[in-house]
Amino acid sequence: MKFGVVVFPGTWSDKDCLRILGPVMGHEAVSIWHEETDLQGCDAIVLPGGFSYGDYLRAGAIARFAPVMGSIKAFAERGGLVLGICNGFQILLEAGLLPGAMLRNESLQFRCQWTYLRVENAATPFTQLCQPGQVIRVPISHGEGNYFADEATLDALEASGGVLLRYCDAYGNATPESNPNGSRRNIAGIVSPGRNVAAMMPHPERCGEAILGGEDGRLIFGSMVAALAGRRSVAAV
Amino acid sequence: MTNETPTHTTPTAETQPLWLARIRVTLKPVVLDPQGDAVLTGLHQLGFTDVTTVRAGKYLEVSLHAATEDAAATAVRQMCEKLLANPVIERYDFTVEAGDAIGQ
Numbered sequence: 001m002k003f004g005v006v007v008f009p010g011t012w013s014d015k016d017c018l019r020i021l022g023p024v025m026g027h028e029a030v031s032i033w034h035e036e037t038d039l040q041g042c043d044a045i046v047l048p049g050g051f052s053y054g055d056y057l058r059a060g061a062i063a064r065f066a067p068v069m070g071s072i073k074a075f076a077e078r079g080g081l082v083l084g085i086c087n088g089f090q091i092l093l094e095a096g097l098l099p100g101a102m103l104r105n106e107s108l109q110f111r112c113q114w115t116y117l118r119v120e121n122a123a124t125p126f127t128q129l130c131q132p133g134q135v136i137r138v139p140i141s142h143g144e145g146n147y148f149a150d151e152a153t154l155d156a157l158e159a160s161g162g163v164l165l166r167y168c169d170a171y172g173n174a175t176p177e178s179n180p181n182g183s184r185r186n187i188a189g190i191v192s193p194g195r196n197v198a199a200m201m202p203h204p205e206r207c208g209e210a211i212l213g214g215e216d217g218r219l220i221f222g223s224m225v226a227a228l229a230g231r232r233s234v235a236a237v
Numbered sequence: 238m239t240n241e242t243p244t245h246t247t248p249t250a251e252t253q254p255l256w257l258a259r260i261r262v263t264l265k266p267v268v269l270d271p272q273g274d275a276v277l278t279g280l281h282q283l284g285f286t287d288v289t290t291v292r293a294g295k296y297l298e299v300s301l302h303a304a305t306e307d308a309a310a311t312a313v314r315q316m317c318e319k320l321l322a323n324p325v326i327e328r329y330d331f332t333v334e335a336g337d338a339i340g341q
Contacts, residue, residue: 057295057321065320093325094323099325103269103271104271106269108275148268148325148326182269182271
């Protein structure tokens with residue numbers, strides 16, 4: 001499988017993504033500079049975390065106009081797998097590829113900590129190696145991850161299985177205390193109606209090796225690999 | 238997206254008069270504003286106990302060439318819709334005046 005990791009000025013988690021996808025999990029992973037429009041034949045695209053364009057105006061607001069974003073939008077419209085992580089989530093929201101917006105954390109503090117996440121929808125290319133309701137442990141690192149959408153949008157998201165991950169405690173209870181940023185309904189990750197565009201604030205690329213304190217991040221990328229392998233075998237029949 | 242082009246038809250010509258737009262971007266009332274709440278707490282601690290609400294927002298000054306004030310306003314509205322405000326969480330208003338008194 002070939003993964004493309006998009007790099008904007010100010011992206012900071014691209015090396016972690018390249019590492020887990022490349023040497024750790026054994027796939028081809030290439031950097032794609034934001035000024036490029038050629039996605040290099042990648043099977044999936046990752047928009048990593050960071051502070052693209054310094055978060056000027058709003059996080060992700062400027063990045064969405066980068067040349068590469070036109071190609072990614074077309075790729076997504078063709079059904080290509082796109083995963084946004086942290087700043088990548090903010091960019092996908094600003095680009096209108098996913099619903100909602102990000103606000104400053106309710107605490108006004110930058111939060112860098114481990115979180116527990118409950119897998120709300122395990123029937124997606126990003127979570128298919130998980131069990132429904134499984135609790136995974138993935139770190140966050142953001143100051144603007146307070147997911148907001150109006151009630152009607154949230155209801156539609158819930159009803160359509162669009163909520164991918166929810167902040168919870170170690171036992172899977174989505175409590176106010178386990179919500180690190182004030183996100184509406186403890187939402188940590190969402191997925192598009194077509195199930196091919198997903199985004200999450202926590203960083204799966206930072207927990208793919210035991211030495212980093214956890215390996216649950218592999219479940220997300222491993223799910224993408226399994227989904228892509230499934231597509232190939234269907235195409236080959 | 239990158240292929241979005243401005244839909245206002247006025248060609249940018251430096252011979253056209255300059256206008257100054259003063260743009261306010263604020264959070265919609267339905268959106269909680271922790272920054273405003275923190276400032277409110279600070280004001281209360283300073284003794285300004287009559288203060289009931291604080292909402293924090295953004296203020297931008299944009300200078301642009303346009304044939305008329307209406308044309309300038311149309312362009313600024315498009316800027317707000319496409320970039321300067323996020324309609325999911327924010328609303329905006331602005332004024333347009335002659336001149337380029339940026340920062341004054």
